[in-house]
Amino acid sequence: MLTLHLARGTISVAAHIALEETGLPHELAWLDFGRAEQTSESYARVNPKLRVPALVTPDGILTETPAILEHIASLAPEADLMPADPWAAAKAREAMAWCAATFHVAHAHKMRGARWADDPDAHEAMAAKVPETMTACASLAEEMLTITDGPWLLEAVSVADFHLHAIARWLPGDGVDLAPFSRLQSHAAAVASRPAAARALSHHG
Ligand SMILES: N[C@@H](CCC(=O)N[C@@H](CS)C(=O)NCC(=O)O)C(=O)O
Incomplete structure (x- = not known):
């Protein structure tokens, strides 16, 4: 279990x-x-x-x-949620490494500034930068989604898509206008249209 x-x-x-x-x-x-x-x-x-x-x-x-x-x-x-092909698997790992080390960390500067500084002014400055850094990350994610014609990061859905989606859900709350990011919007819709994913998402508001 x-x-x-x-x-x-x-x-x-x-x-x-x-x-x-x-x-x-x-x-x-x-x-x-x-x-x-x-x-x-x-x-x-x-x-x-x-x-x-x-x-x-x-x-x-x-x-x-x-x-x-x-x-x-x-x-x-x-x-079939992780590609068998070594190159595609490496690309999935590349996307997840970026999600964890860069995209997620950019978001964390909004609420978790105390991890990096003690000065409340520094927390405020970090939070103020979040719309800019998350917009830059959204642009990169949008670019990553142009590699294939479909909605996914790779030819088929993979766990990397779930990682990307979990973070992309935060974009509106982080002050990012999604209008220019049509591929990210299609990606979110594609994840939400999967019955199993939708079941999980229904617990998360
Ligand atoms: N590198 C970890 C980061 C996990 C992480 O930061 N999780 C956040 C929630 S999004 C958390 O548990 N935060 C608790 C806290 O900061 O007190 C991963 O990718 O799983």
Whole structure:
């Protein structure tokens, strides 16, 4: 049995979609960020990084969205959510690495400035820059979506699409006008039109 530790609307949406898409038996362990449950002693025993997602597996506990997504895909090869072709697989990993290290981190500057500075003025300055940095990231994502004719990052849907979508959902709230980004809009619609993804998304507001 797999247990996904997750919180509403966070990056854990990606792993939630992937689990739902594969149909792998799993349980959900929800954390309430409003009550700072991610900082509790009991959760620190699951993930000492105090972040979601964390996936508890029979082999141990896995953290970091790209690793979790690839592992879920590998546990359900029939769902075909990670390309078999080495080049396409590397491109999927490239997209997930960028989502985790750049796109997600740009967003985090809105609410989590305390990770990088103690000065409240610095927090304000970081938050003020978020519409600009997230718009720049949206432009790059739009460009990444031009590699194929379809709605996906690669020829077929992959877990990288779920990672991208989990972050792209934050764009309007981060002050990004989606109007110029037609491929990102089609990508969001394509994810939402998949019944399993929609089931997962319905829990995240
Ligand atoms: N590198 C991690 C980042 C995970 C992460 O930052 N998750 C956020 C939610 S979007 C979190 O748990 N934040 C809790 C906090 O900052 O207190 C990943 O990609 O999974």
